[in-house]
Amino acid sequence: MTDRWALAPAEDGGVEIAPLGPDGLPTGPVRREADLGEAVRGRPEVARWVWRSTAEVYPRLLATGVRVERCYDIEDAETLLLGHEGRYGEPRSAAAALARLRGGPVPPDPPQRAAEPGSQSSLFEPQAVHVPLADLVEVYADQQRRHDRAAHPERMRLLTAAESAGMLVAAEMNRAGLPWSAEVHRRVLHELLGERYAGGGEPRRLAELADEVSAAFGRRVRPDLPADVIKAFAQAGIKIRSTRRWEIESLDHPAVKPLVEYKKLYRIWVAHGWSWLQDWVREGRFRPEFLAGGTVTGRWVTNGGGGLQIPKVIRRAVVADPGWRLVVADADQMEPRVLAAISRDPGLMEVAGRESDLYQSVSDRAFSGDRAQAKLAVLGAVYGQTSGDGLKNLAALRRRFPKAVAYVDEAARAGEEGRLVRTWLGRTCPPAAGAADDAAEEAGIPVLEAEDETTGGSGAQGAREWVPGYASSDARARGRFARNFVVQGSAADWALLLLAALRQACSGMAAELVFFQHDEVIVHCPEEEAEAVVTAIREAAELAGRLTFGQTPVRFPFTTAVVECYADAK
DNA sequence: AGTTTCGGCGCC
DNA sequence: AAAGGGCGCCGAAACT
Numbered sequence: 387m388t389d390r391w392a393l394a395p396a397e398d399g400g401v402e403i404a405p406l407g408p409d410g411l412p413t414g415p416v417r418r419e420a421d422l423g424e425a426v427r428g429r430p431e432v433a434r435w436v437w438r439s440t441a442e443v444y445p446r447l448l449a450t451g452v453r454v455e456r457c458y459d460i461e462d463a464e465t466l467l468l469g470h471e472g473r474y475g476e477p478r479s480a481a482a483a484l485a486r487l488r489g490g491p492v493p494p495d496p497p498q499r500a501a502e503p504g505s506q507s508s509l510f511e512p513q514a515v516h517v518p519l520a521d522l523v524e525v526y527a528d529q530q531r532r533h534d535r536a537a538h539p540e541r542m543r544l545l546t547a548a549e550s551a552g553m554l555v556a557a558e559m560n561r562a563g564l565p566w567s568a569e570v571h572r573r574v575l576h577e578l579l580g581e582r583y584a585g586g587g588e589p590r591r592l593a594e595l596a597d598e599v600s601a602a603f604g605r606r607v608r609p610d611l612p613a614d615v616i617k618a619f620a621q622a623g624i625k626i627r628s629t630r631r632w633e634i635e636s637l638d639h640p641a642v643k644p645l646v647e648y649k650k651l652y653r654i655w656v657a658h659g660w661s662w663l664q665d666w667v668r669e670g671r672f673r674p675e676f677l678a679g680g681t682v683t684g685r686w687v688t689n690g691g692g693g694l695q696i697p698k699v700i701r702r703a704v705v706a707d708p709g710w711r712l713v714v715a716d717a718d719q720m721e722p723r724v725l726a727a728i729s730r731d732p733g734l735m736e737v738a739g740r741e742s743d744l745y746q747s748v749s750d751r752a753f754s755g756d757r758a759q760a761k762l763a764v765l766g767a768v769y770g771q772t773s774g775d776g777l778k779n780l781a782a783l784r785r786r787f788p789k790a791v792a793y794v795d796e797a798a799r800a801g802e803e804g805r806l807v808r809t810w811l812g813r814t815c816p817p818a819a820g821a822a823d824d825a826a827e828e829a830g831i832p833v834l835e836a837e838d839e840t841t842g843g844s845g846a847q848g849a850r851e852w853v854p855g856y857a858s859s860d861a862r863a864r865g866r867f868a869r870n871f872v873v874q875g876s877a878a879d880w881a882l883l884l885l886a887a888l889r890q891a892c893s894g895m896a897a898e899l900v901f902f903q904h905d906e907v908i909v910h911c912p913e914e915e916a917e918a919v920v921t922a923i924r925e926a927a928e929l930a931g932r933l934t935f936g937q938t939p940v941r942f943p944f945t946t947a948v949v950e951c952y953a954d955a956k
Numbered sequence: 957a958g959t960t961t962c963g964g965c966g967c968c
Numbered sequence: 969a970a971a972g973g974g975c976g977c978c979g980a981a982a983c984t
Contacts, residue, residue, distance in 0.1 A: 611980075612963060630964065632970075653965055656978050683974060685968085692977055695967040720968095769972035776972075870973035874968095904968045904974090960983070968974080 390458075391429065392436040392526065393422075394519040395443060401425050402519035406436065410527035416519050423450030434458055436526055438480045438517060440553035448561050455893075459553050460526055462679060463546040467532050469814040470542065472806055481515040483525045536812055544933065545811035545879065551886035552678035555899060556686070558889075562898045563671025564693075564704060565712070565910055570951075571663050571703035578699065579655055592655060595648040602641035609648045657692060658700045666691035670707075676902065683871055684813050684878030685904055694903050704952035710912055713897075713919045714955035715946040717881075717905040717927070719744040722764045723942060724877040727935040728810050729793035733786055739939035752786040753779070767791055768873045770798060770866030794869045801868020802861045809875035810935060815868055880934045880942070881905065887926035887933075892919065908952065916948040 390406040401422045404412040419425045426435065426447055434456040437443045447454065465478045476482070477495045485492045496514060517525075529546075536542035580590030588596065599609045607618045612629045619626050619639070626633055631649060634642055666672055674693020678686050688694050696704075706712045717723075718741070725731075726738035737747040749760030763779030765771075767790070771780070784791040800807050807815040881904065888907065889899060897911030897919050909919045927942040947955040 613981085628963075630971095636969090649964080653978090657966065657976090662977095681974065685974060687975060689976090692966075695965090695976060697966055766972070769974095771972045773972090774970055776970095866972060867974090874974060906968080958984085960981105962979105962981070964978095966975105966977085 389432045390434045390436055391432045392519055392523050393425070393443065394438060394517065394522055395422055395446075397516055404519055404523065406523065406526075410436075410523065410530040412520075412523055422446060423452050426454060427452050436460065436523075438522060439514065440550065440557060442514060444554060444557040445561065448557060453558070453893075454554065455890075456547070457550050457554055458526070458546070459550045460522065460529065462549055462553060463529050464525070465679075466542075466546055466549065466813060467529060467536075469816065470536055470808070470812050471532070472814070472817070474814070474816040479515060480517045480522055480525055483528075484517060484521050487524060487528055537808065538812060541810065542812045544883075545813060548811070548879065548882040548886055549679050549684075551889070552686070552882045555885045555889050555902070556676040556678040559676050559899055559902065560673060562900050562910070563673040564900050564908070565706055565710075566667050566670060566672040567703050567705040568663055568667050568670075570705060571667070571700065572660070574699060574702050575654070575659060575663075579651055579659070582660065589655065592648060592651055595644045595651070598644035599641050599648060602639070602644065607641075609645050610652055615645070654697060654699065657695075658697055662691065672704075678882070682816055683875040684809065684882070685874065686878075686902060698953070701952040704908075706910060706950045710910060711916045711948050711950060712900075712952060712955070713909040713911060713916055713923070713946060713948055714952060715907050715909075715920075715923045715944045716955075717884075718943045718945055720877050720880075720905040720942070721768055721873050722748070723940050724880060725764075725768065725790050725793070725873050727880075727931070727938050727940040728872065728876050729790040730938075731787045731789035731793070734790045735939050739941055741941050741943040748783075748787075752782045767794055768870060770794075770869045772862070772866075794872065797872040798865035798869040801871070802865040804864075807868045807871055809872060809879050811876070811879040813875050813879065815871045815875070876934075877905070880930050883930035883933050884926050884942075887929045888922060891922035891926055895919070920946045920948065 392404050392406055392412070394402045396402055396418065400418055400420050402416050402418055403425055404416045405414050407413040422443070423446075426432075427450075432454075435454050436458040438460050440457055440459045440462070444454070444457070460480050460483075461478055464480070464483050468474065468476050468478060477492055479493065479495050482492045482495065493515065533539050533542050533546070579592060580594075582589045583593075587593075596607075596609055600607050603618045603622065605618070608614045615629045616626055618641070619637070622639060624637055624639060626637070631646055635646060666674070672691065672693070674688035674691045676686055676688055676693070680687030680689075686694070704712070722734070722744050723738045726734040733751065737744055737751070740747065743757075745757050745761040745764065748764060749755050749757045753760040753763070759775075759779055762776065763783045766776035766780055767783055771777070780791070797807050801815065804817055806817070881902075885899070885902060885907070888909075892899065892909065895911065895915050895918065897909050897915050899907060900910045901908035907923070909923075911919050923944055923946055927944055931938065931940060931942045949955050
């Protein structure tokens with residue numbers, strides 16, 4: 387069961403396949419077959435399929451009813467390996483990797499295309515450069531050798547395997563879709579926003595709130611225009627820098643209440659209103675296009691429909707099919723648990739070794755029981771808070787959990803200095819653009835930004851004014867980024883292993899993974915499978931912890947809920 | 957007229 | 969009281 391085979395769809399619609407040996411090179415001749423689905427379906431003994439791009443191949447396999455257990459995505463691995471080697475920005479396509487191997491001219495990557503409502507256009511990547519199987523396997527064999535040269539070869543192998551598994555999960559989720567009741571969604575919209583008026587203008591409730599805002603100012607004000615709102619407050623003798631809610635809310639003015647309410651509802655209307663429903667929900671499913679590893683930290687993104695930003699009130703529209711349930715599972719305090727696992731801070735590991743509320747335990751030890759302060763301190767340490775109560779709390783945290791804080795401090799310092807920063811499994815933070823520039827600026831030397839090639843480098847168009855303190859604030863921003871990167875990214879490493887294990891556990895059931903959001907997963911399953919799924923999630927979480935971080939006392943508990951409606955999960 | 961950036965806010 | 973990390977999305981404003 388250790389068979390690995392390489393696969394490449396041929397340009398004429400057939401498929402090329404070849405068995406691979408331990409070195410990653412073919413052990414037999416490349417075979418051509420007419421049908422992609424049959425080629426895979428007829429070889430259940432293959433334990434891992436090696437291909438250029440999961441997004442190219444797997445949706446087509448799924449469309450013919452074929453699932454695979456494991457794969458290896460060469461272009462994804464190329465991206466991770468290049469990053470690890472400090473070569474961010476080099477073209478990552480298989481064609482480029484092949485050209486580097488052979489010393490030829492390296493082709494730039496084809497441009498990405500945006501998703502369009504209702505289509506799965508970008509999944510098929512028709513613009514990608516075709517690489518024949520005989521060439522593709524050379525790239526693969528070379529990548530195997532490059533894993534050996536990584537800082538931690540075993541972890542790097544786990545990373546590329548895990549992200550390939552994530553891509554299988556993403557493709558399967560894209561196919562399944564999130565169960566969505568358009569009827570419930572419309573009911574929620576009507577309750578919140580009132581009737582729609584003909585002509586596509588604001589619904590009744592928004593129009594009323596806009597009138598209330600205008601009445602409070604004594605003149606016509608459009609609450610959706612920040613410039614208009616700032617001017618209106620200025621005329622009322624109140625200076626504000628922006629119209630952000632936290633800045634508005636503290637003001638003493640009769641317009642505040644309807645304005646804040648307007649902003650909240652306006653957001654629902656424009657981002658998840660009737661036109662969103664029209665664009666993104668088909669046949670009882672919302673299909674955000676999940677993209678594994680879509681961010682530098684390894685978190686996923688969705689392409690289209692704002693799939694990872696579904697407002698809480700709109701989650702009432704996520705409803706299981708009749709007789710089915712949603713198992714909604716949320717990792718408890720994932721980021722501080724991951725920080726415990728990667729920093730090996732004894733105190734934090736002890737706290738994270740229990741399943742009980744981690745923030746409460748931290749507050750008992752360092753914040754005299756004030757959970758809110760403890761949570762603020764932990765998140766501040768992870769996000770790089772630099773002012774306010776955060777600093778005071780950070781000092782308390784540092785006294786009790788010195789290794790944990792030192793770990794993120796060191797990441798921040800490395801980031802500021804432009805050194806490579808990696809997650810636990812080896813995903814590497816891109817070096818900040820202009821790191822060298824900033825070093826120069828700190829020495830007081832004005833620096834020009836990179837010049838636009840199309841201007842021929844003649845003008846001062848790209849010049850940046852030199853401002854005292856500017857460069858160091860930029861460096862600090864890179865520090866915050868790197869500080870967060872090691873925690874958020876290592877959490878993403880762990881989450882990939884979790885998904886892979888959960889997918890494996892569900893493979894014999896009707897249950898399907900339908901949603902994943904950083905530390906939260908939803909499985910859609912027949913009611914009678916729900917308890918088995920809950921168990922599978924718990925076991926997958928612990929397995930992922932061991933696989934990712936090795937021997938560690940840190941636990942990764944989940945809060946799970948078996949519900950018919952997503953909104954009932956919390 | 958078409959494209960890019962900005963402001964604001966949703967989620968974690 | 970004041971504001972730190974990662975994203976996507978929308979309309980308006982600011983550009984070419």
